[in-house]
Amino acid sequence: MVHISFVLGTIFLLFLAAFLSGAETAITGASRAHLFHLAKKGDERAKKVLQLQDDMSLSIETILVLNQLVSFIIPTISAWYSFHYLSPTQGTICTTIVALLIVVYAEICPKMIAIRFIIPFSLFVAHPIKVAIDVIRSVTKILEKCAKLSLRLIGVRINEKNTGDASDEELRGAIEMHAVGGDEEEAQKKSMLKSILDLEDVPVNQAMVHRKHLRTLNASLSIDEMAKEITNCPFSRIPLWKDNPENIIGILKVKTFFRALQLNNGDTKNIKISSLIAAPWYIPETTTLLEQLQNFKKKGEHFSLVVDEYGDLLGCITLEDILEEIVGEIVDEYDNRDMADDVKIQPDGSVLINGAMPIRDLNRQFDWNIPEKTASTIAGFIMYEVRKIPDVGQVYMLAGLKMEILRRQRNQIVMVRVTPAAPAVPDENLEKASESPEFKQED
DSSP: OHHHHHHHHHHHHHHHHHHHHHHHHHHHHSOHHHHHHHHHTTOHHHHHHHHHHHTHHHHHHHHHHHHHHHHHHHHHHHHHHHHHHSOHHHHHHHHHHHHHHHHIIIIIHHHHHHHHTHHHHHHHHHHHHHHHHHHSHHHHHHHHHHHHHHHHHTTOOOOSOOOOOOOHHHHHHHHHHHHTTOOHHHHHHHHHHHHHHHTTTSBGGGTSEEGGGOOOEETTSOHHHHHHHHHTOOOSEEEEEESEEEEEEEEEEHHHHHHHHHHTTTOGGGOOGGGTOBOOOEEETTOBHHHHHHHHHHHTOOEEEEEOTTOOEEEEEEHHHHHHHHHOOOOOTTOOOOHHHHEEEOTTSOEEEETTOBHHHHHHHHOOOOOOSSOSBHHHHHHHHHTSOOOTTOEEEETTEEEEEEEEETTEEEEEEEEOSSOOOOOGGGTTGGGOTTOOOOO
């Protein structure tokens, strides 16, 4: 009877140890996002697992206390049984077998099962672990205080709270892992998700339209002259200036202008341009894309002007510019420029790039690592790094890339040849660019 009791008791304790060992792995490793999704669908067990993860230290401490207690009882009973009922040789064999059973069936196997079926296992153990925490909470708290006091004596302090929230780096890592070995569609998803995370770190001056490319109108023009200019303008909002192009006095909406023409039956004499324009909305260049996206939503506007710390006009930012930072270049039938005109992949693997091309777009397209904080364009980055305006033909090794100056116009770098370490893979919209006769190297 004693032998049967020992075997049955050992098996029960092994199952209990295995349960606790698997519970530790499942609760710590279960995805909060997956559990949250199940909880939103009404799964009460998922809610309990989330509660256990919210106070992870207490959950793990309770499991460890119980597991250590069981792991202590099993060899103790084995030693007692061997001493009273077995010979020394038999006792040694029995103790060795029990130790192997603990390692294999109470530690390795349950952890392997928990990792393989981590969500179902965590849901399975949620209620029993919750009950165990409530039962021995006072004991666990005392042991926790003793452990923290011991750590403080050697200068280690443990934070009282653990939010369990995923950090940006964890999200980025998850995005990278999700896209490993994926096709082009998966790579595009990865790029979009990473761009969304970057919105709160990227200032508007890295995505704006520079004042050099800003389409504006002189407010002193007649209404007829304005109508001709606006007819050929692809934009829905046009800044008006007076005296000098940087003195913006208002923003004219094309739809408002033509509605006024229609209401006056095409008679421009009764139209006062001052009554049609809206006050310009200025924002500092340090505003992040996420902040500006929220501002656009609050004000119901799609257009704002960017100024520096001295109030000088730098350019404009639109809702479309911010969306393009997420989804990539948006080309419609009114766009005059195509990305293929600015980036041309050559048969030898090098890339011909317009100097005004944004660094962020290049990094996203070719997976380069050109620093984005010092300059917003490839030309600006080169001049920042070399600390001068380079001459045509000069070659530099910057950010792990070979950059050759192909064309310069006055003090502006117009065209650069970039040769990456590995041949660039052309995007679908650039496959025909390398054969385009439109690009020719100029002095």
